[in-house]
C-alpha cells in the first residue's frame with residue numbers, strides 16, 4: 001500500500017513566505033507534499049520553492065500556465081530551475097501549448113506536468129457561461145484525451161470525473177484531485193467536491209487540500225485525520 005503521505009498535497013495559499021512556513025512548521029513532517037499556488041509564488045518566487053526543498057519536502061508548483069506555446073515553454077524552464085516535482089498548465093491552452101510545455105519539461109530535473117481540465121469551482125452553469133455547452137464531465141474527458149495526445153500524463157480534475165478519466169487514460173496516469181472536503185467542512189467556492197475517502201475510492205492518485213487544513217483550529221490534527229481517511233479508503237476490504 002503506498003504511503004498516504006505521498007497522496008496528499010497541502011495547498012499553501014498564503015500571501016507571504018512567513019505565514020506559509022508557519023503552517024509548514026506546525027505540520028512538521030506529517031505531510032510530504034506542499035503546493036505553492038499563484039498567491040504565494042507571486043510573493044515569494046523560487047526562494048520559497050527552494051526553502052521547502054531544502055527542508056526535505058516535495059513541491060507542487062501550481063502556476064496553471066496558459067499562454068502561447070513559446071511563452072509557456074519558457075515558463076516551464078524557469079520553474080524547472082527551482083526543483084518543483086509537479087507543475088500545472090491549463091489543458092484549455094490547447095495541444096500546441098501542451099506539447100511545447102511537455103518538451104520543455106523533458107529537460108533534466110524537469111517537473112512532471114499536470115494538465116488542469118475544468119476547475120473544481122465550476123459547475124455546469126458556469127461552464128455554459130464560457131460558451132462550453134457540454135457537461136463538466138464531458139469537457140474533462142475531452143481535455144484529458146487532448147492532453148494525453150500532447151504528451152501530458154497527469155491531470156487535475158474533480159472526484160466526479162476521476163473514474164472516467166482513469167478508465168480512458170490508464171492505471172499509470174497521475175490523477176490529482178482538489179475540491180476535497182471532509183464530511184461537514186465548509187465548501188467555500190468549490191462546486192465539484194468529495195470527501196477524501198470518496199476521491200481515493202474513485203481512483204485518485206493524490207488529493208489537494210487547502211482550507212480544511214490551513215483554517216482548521218488544529219491544522220496538524222486535521223491533516224492526520226485526512227491521512228487516516230486516505231489510509232482506510234485504500235485498505236483492502238476484509239471479508
Ligand SMILES: O=C(O)c1cc(=O)[nH]c(=O)n1[C@@H]1O[C@H](COP(=O)(O)O)[C@@H](O)[C@H]1O
Nearest residue numbers: 011037118119120156178179208209210211
Ligand atoms: O490546480 C489546482 O490545484 C486546483 C485546480 C482546481 O480545479 N481546483 C482547485 O481548487 N485547485 C487548487 O486546489 C486548492 C484547493 O484549496 P481548498 O479549496 O482550500 O481546499 C487551491 O489551491 C486551488 O488553487
